[in-house]
Amino acid sequence: MFQALDLIPYPLAIVTAGDPGRRGRRGGAAVAWLTRVSWDPPLVAVALGLARYTYELIKEFRSFAVHLVSRELEDVAYNVFGSVSGRDVDKFDLAKIVPVGARKVTAPIIGKAPLILECELVDEHVAGDHVVVIGRVVEAYRGSAEKPLVFYNGSSAELKL
């Protein structure tokens, strides 16, 4: 059954939170369990493991940013944002990314992501071993013209559209 569930296609994204200018108070995680859940207001939902440092930062700052991942960001999505904890390292330094401030919320922005969504935390629901955080999208823009990747059955691929 669990292998069958891997056949659900997802976007590949990096969710960030915290203060862009403060090492130790900023972070982010690679995520695949992400979806839009309401037209009006525009809401997105992300399932985060309960122990994620990124979740701690989201709760503290009441906001987060979603970045779709292109080929250019694929390596740091897996090897930095998706594999170490922000409790132990500053992932932006490790990824050699200087985050910029968000336009409307407090969150570190990876400026070269193909799509950036700035979100205010509006709700959260524990779901098994994850918590679904729901964000109201208050700003959405493109950081590059690169194509976003999809995550499917354990690997990522570029859309052929």
Ligand SMILES: Cc1cc2nc3c(=O)[nH]c(=O)nc-3n(C[C@H](O)[C@H](O)[C@H](O)COP(=O)(O)O)c2cc1C
């Ligand atoms: C491709 C990929 C997809 C992932 N998707 C999720 C996800 O949807 N939710 C989640 O909580 N963790 C996901 N992870 C795991 C987190 O990114 C990883 O545990 C990260 O180190 C958490 O960092 P943090 O503790 O600093 O928040 C994924 C990792 C990878 C590589």
